[in-house]
Amino acid sequence: MNKRTRPGINTAQDCRQRQSFASELRTAYRLRWKRRRLLFRALRKRRQLSVVSDRTDQIGSRDLIAASTVRNEIARLPFFLSYYRKLGIDHFLFVDNDSDDGTREFLGKQPDVSLWATPHSYKLSRFGIDWLTWLQIKYAHGHWCLTVDADEFFVYPYHDERPLRELTNWLDANQTRSFGAIMLDMYPKGRLAENAYVPGNDPFETLCWFDADNYTFTYQPVLKNLWIQGGVRARRFFSDDPRRAPTLGKKPLVKWNRRYVYVSSTHSLLPRCLNDVHEETAGEMASGVLLHAKFLDSVVQRSAIEKQRKEHFANSEYYESYYDSVSANPCLWCADSVRYSDWKQLESLGLMSRGQWR
Amino acid sequence: MTDKTGDLGVILLVHTALDRASQVARHWAESGCPVVIHVDKDIAPKKYAGFVKSLSDLDDIRFSRRQRCEWGRWSIVGATQSAAELILQSFPDVRHVYLASGSCLPLRPIQELRSYLAQRPRTDFIESATTEDVPWTVGGLDIERFTLRFPFSWKRQRRLFDGYVRLQRKLRMGRRIPEGIVPHMGSQWWCLTRQTLSAILEDPKRKVYDRYFKRVWIPDESYFQTIVRLYSRDIESRSLTLSKFDYQGRPHIFYDDHLQLLRQSQCFVARKIWRHADLLYEEFLGNRDNPESRVEPDPSKIDRIFAKALECRTRGRTGLYMHSRFPKEGWENGLTSAPYSVFEGFSELFEGFENWLGRTTGARVHGHLFAPEKAEFAGGESVYTGGLCDSAAIRNNNPKALLANLIWNTRGERQAFQYGPDDTPDIRWFMAKDPNAQISVITGAWAVPLFHSNLNFSAIRTIAAERQKSESAFLDVLRSPYAKANVRVWTLAEFIEAPMVHLQTLIDEISPRAMRRLTEAPRMSDLAGFGQFLQNLKNHGMHPYLMGEFPKDDTNVQSGRPSVKPFVVK
Structure with missing residues (x-):
């Protein structure tokens, strides 16, 4: 047979060939040290946190915990809190990164929120993860912990009927410790700044459009993780350089252990078995979606500020044109955008799955 | 009680x-x-x-x-x-x-x-x-x-x-x-x-x-x-x-x-x-x-x-790639979710082939989805169903995803697209291994636009050599024992002997229920002098062999000689 005619030559996306045992072992050992290094880093960063209101004594042994780093999110937080309280989150751990819009005062007043504050760099704290890791070590050990940003709203199968605890009970019964979600960038019809958002309202009343299926998946063998890109930001802002497009795969819900650590944002975890939220045979595992309420009207002004702060991407200079494009108040909607209705729609589009949870 | x-x-x-x-x-x-x-x-x-x-x-x-x-x-x-x-x-x-x-x-x-x-x-x-x-x-x-x-x-x-x-x-x-x-x-x-x-x-x-x-x-x-x-x-x-x-x-x-x-x-x-x-x-x-x-x-x-x-x-949903279903190679249980057709050489040989195909079969006919400049979606759209972007960079970053997503997004509507020797080669194995793909190739038809072009002959010669090499590699893929697609290959010479017969076969397969006789044929490019063109290439040291045999002085290549059965690989 002609040697050119063997498959696999141009199918490099799939590199799940078996590694040799020795190299597997080497990788595992390297990652073990990486995990320890990251934990140690979180340990050092704890000094950057100062407590504003500590209500962690309220945390019961089986409580569901949410953890988040915020900066100037006074507009989104009222809805955020009511959304997650309704899902059944019992306690929130917040780190306030130098807000000046009243976020701190607002969160300090909430009865189920424990709040820490820090003026230090978000980027140098691995986008807030170091701070949260420390809080998770201290307070989330043995709990199901949802790590989300203030603009991410978790949608899982049956989220309108079954509280989050039912999902975690089911995951417990299946001996599953992490739950995957894809981040879905939601945008309005018309220009971004056209619809003024009233704090407390459902942001998805206006941000109700999304790109249904232009997502690409690449397997990362070292972390056993799926690298997901696509969506409206890849389509509109990164069509020339798609590898720079934002990563969309997340593992927001984890049965936390103090030895766990997020590697980059909440995209991947160590130990790497926690990244195993996709099925490698043909079946579907249960999974969810994070509705991303980034493109509210405020994003237009914020982008100009964030461009100056350079706190959001590892190589900020590559993202200047992205910030410029958003600052220009674009219209992201197109004729092929899909209007969001409910989780069943997302499932039938193939963006999430019930797996065997019926 | x-x-x-x-x-x-x-x-x-x-x-x-x-x-x-x-x-x-x-x-x-x-x-x-x-x-x-x-x-x-x-x-x-x-x-x-x-x-x-x-x-x-x-x-x-x-x-x-x-x-x-x-x-x-x-x-x-x-x-x-x-x-x-x-x-x-x-x-x-x-x-x-x-x-x-x-x-x-x-x-x-x-x-x-x-x-x-x-x-x-x-x-x-x-x-x-x-x-x-x-x-x-x-x-x-x-x-x-x-x-x-x-x-x-x-x-x-x-x-x-x-x-x-x-x-x-x-x-x-x-x-x-x-x-x-x-x-x-x-x-x-x-x-x-x-x-x-x-x-x-x-x-x-x-x-x-x-x-x-x-x-x-x-x-x-x-x-x-x-x-x-x-x-x-x-x-x-x-x-x-x-x-x-x-x-x-x-x-x-x-x-x-x-x-x-x-x-x-x-x-x-x-x-x-x-x-x-x-x-x-x-x-x-x-x-x-x-x-x-x-x-x-x-x-x-x-x-x-x-x-x-x-x-x-x-077993999951066939042809769906998502964050909780990403099968290993060979475990897919079907690479794509629905049948689709790939045509190589047809739009070069026939004028207005895409429109004609759409009219005859009711399928959605795209241009060259894997063209070097951009993904040519049907109707020249820059964003297609599901938010697929026509950017060549995005597509080349993951060609399989574009095709799998397109077929998944348009479930219920037959898709067809053109492919050619200039297009991204990274998608070839994926199509060849996919039983849903109906791939029809007229080998050597890429020479027809060159024949009609206004380029210098040395440039034509270079392009022809590249395309011939590329197409030949594609044919190797299609003939490999791993290929599961429904493949038909004709040489240009074979095809033009009885074009209607071959087109009828393809059309019947795309819409089997219609079973209509073709009444309207697409217009074939004028090939008078094509044999001489090929001879000139040969004279410049580039041997074009994928077209089949063309007589040097072919004044009437479209004569009605008896048809040849298409060469079916699988």
Whole structure:
């Protein structure tokens, strides 16, 4: 047979060939040290946190915990809190990164929120993860912990009927410790700044459009993780350089252990078995979606500020044109955008799955 | 009430959610059924005392001797036995004994169950099948459940458990099944008559059986199911309790949103119910004064739904790539979700081929989706269904994703696109291995636009050489033994001998139901002088061989010579 005619030559996306045992072992050992290094880093960063209101004594042994780093999110937080309280989150751990819009005062007043504050760099704290890791070590050990940003709203199968605890009970019964979600960038019809958002309202009343299926998946063998890109930001802002497009795969819900650590944002975890939220045979595992309420009207002004702060991407200079494009108040909607209705729609589009949870 | 009460006794095995168990026990007892409850010894004494107290106002409730029960082991059978002895002794009126758990929920009024049983006074409802005949077992242990020994706990000592099974297999160790019994298996939840149950419990060989079953794997699914075969006169081999299992053998849990489904099933009892499913408990335990119904249980709808769930978990949706379904190469169970057509050389040979194809077949016809400049979606759109972007950079970053997404997004509408030697080669293997792809190639047709072009001849020669090399590599892929696509290859010379015949074949395949004769043919490019053009290439040292044989002075290449059968690779 002609040697050119063997498959696999141009199918490099799939590199799940078996590694040799020795190299597997080497990788595992390297990652073990990486995990320890990251934990140690979180340990050092704890000094950057100062407590504003500590209500962690309220945390019961089986409580569901949410953890988040915020900066100037006074507009989104009222809805955020009511959304997650309704899902059944019992306690929130917040780190306030130098807000000046009243976020701190607002969160300090909430009865189920424990709040820490820090003026230090978000980027140098691995986008807030170091701070949260420390809080998770201290307070989330043995709990199901949802790590989300203030603009991410978790949608899982049956989220309108079954509280989050039912999902975690089911995951417990299946001996599953992490739950995957894809981040879905939601945008309005018309220009971004056209619809003024009233704090407390459902942001998805206006941000109700999304790109249904232009997502690409690449397997990362070292972390056993799926690298997901696509969506409206890849389509509109990164069509020339798609590898720079934002990563969309997340593992927001984890049965936390103090030895766990997020590697980059909440995209991947160590130990790497926690990244195993996709099925490698043909079946579907249960999974969810994070509705991303980034493109509210405020994003237009914020982008100009964030461009100056350079706190959001590892190589900020590559993202200047992205910030410029958003600052220009674009219209992201197109004729092929899909209007969001409910989780069943997302499932039938193939963006999430019930797996065997019926 | 039509019958006298107390003819149906209930054994409740309780190990968790005592509040719910107490609620259910009360429901049974208040409907006139004596209840014997076995509470797992793991429950703390204080909690147990509270549980007993919560039911102390009811007369017909007894508590059997507590044992520590572990899943998959003998203790569950032991607990059932002692509870059964107690119920037969304490309540002489009991005719049927129903085995249920604390997380079982009666779906229909108990009275209906009692009259159902009263009409079948000698029937034992117990699922009981021989191991050879059912594919239920999860984990590969079927008849071996009965012929190996299982002294270790599967939950706590998994390694020892597995290791000891392997060891026994290796050493061909086995044990004799006691004489006179044939191993049967089935659901743990049964409903037996007093006659049968007492015969099982008073069997003169019970000690032998008990000793044997103590080392059988999951005896609660086989002890009663096996021995009942010795004594029952009338076995109805099904469980009156609705319970579903997932593909790992764990029971499905019913939630509030299953309310309608459970109601429609008309089953008497269901398990497992989620302990916080307030709505279910409220609905089914509340006093419903519906007229008594005599319909047979019909769980077929629930069966269908859970069969679908199982398929979703094990086989998934064909052609879908997502964050919780990303099959390894070779495990896809279908690379794409629907058939599609790929044409190479057609739009070069025929003018307006894409429009013509769309009109004739009703398919959505794209240009070169993998062209170097951009993805040429139908209608020249820059964003296509699902938000697919025409950017070449995005596409080349992951060509498979573009094609798989396009086919997934447009389910229900046949897609067709052009491909050519200039296009991204990275997609070739994916298409070739995909049984959904219908790939038709006219080799060498790429020379036609060059022939009509206004380029310098040296430039033409370079391009021709590149395209010939590229197409030849594509043909190697299509002819490889790994190729699963439906492939047709003609040389240009072959094709133009009988173009209509070949087009008809393709069209029929795309829309088989139409079966129309082609009335309108696409216009073929003028090929007069093409032979001389090829000769000129040869004279410049570049041998074009993919077109087939063209005579040098071809004034009339479209003559109606007899057609040649298309060369079908697969």
